[in-house]
């Protein structure tokens with residue numbers, strides 16, 4: 489199946505309110521355009537330089553989601569155009585995004601990434617750090633970022649029970665955050681291997697790469 493068919497199939501599986509983010513890392517411009525032509529507008533990238541080059545060379549109405557680990561010294565390159573940064577893992581990073589957003593006279597939307605998986609390789613703040621941020625109302629210090637919710641990744645495993653538990657942990661952290669910040673509206677969780685389960689557990693944004701574009705090298 490091709491990119492357009494893959495996307496159309498996924499759209500039939502997921503309620504319309506859930507945002508499908510087509511994760512296009514390592515994929516060429518033509519693949520992104522093939523998805524774009526089906527009406528896809530939300531794309532996710534993991535690397536700053538790659539996202540900048542793609543944004544410069546593709547239609548301006550694409551909504552770019554940054555989903556990879558973000559270094560503070562690189563925020564300035566994506567600040568002019570990024571739609572949503574999913575991978576905020578510290579207040580220091582949030583402060584830098586706030587500063588660069590102010591320079592661009594923008595308000596940048598962000599999610600706080602929490603680490604709930606078993607693997608060390610996955611990034612994000614611990615649930616304890618998140619709770620501390622909430623208890624201190626630390627998000628109130630920033631006027632040029634708008635934090636809209638939580639992002640998380642499950643462990644890479646065939647054990648769907650474990651994945652489900654991790655998704656439920658993400659959702660419960662979201663609920664807890666929403667008590668302090670009632671405007672929170674987004675839970676970004678679910679990838680190619682687990683997006684149906686993620687949606688069943690309450691995800692509002694799924695980040696799907698290989699099921700749309702094929703496997704990556």
Ligand SMILES: *Cc1c(COP(=O)(O)O)cnc(C)c1O
Nearest residue numbers: 511555679680681695696697698
């Ligand atoms: C690569 C990546 C995805 C997409 O992964 P697939 O398994 O190809 O769907 C989603 N989220 C993050 C954070 C990623 O790095």
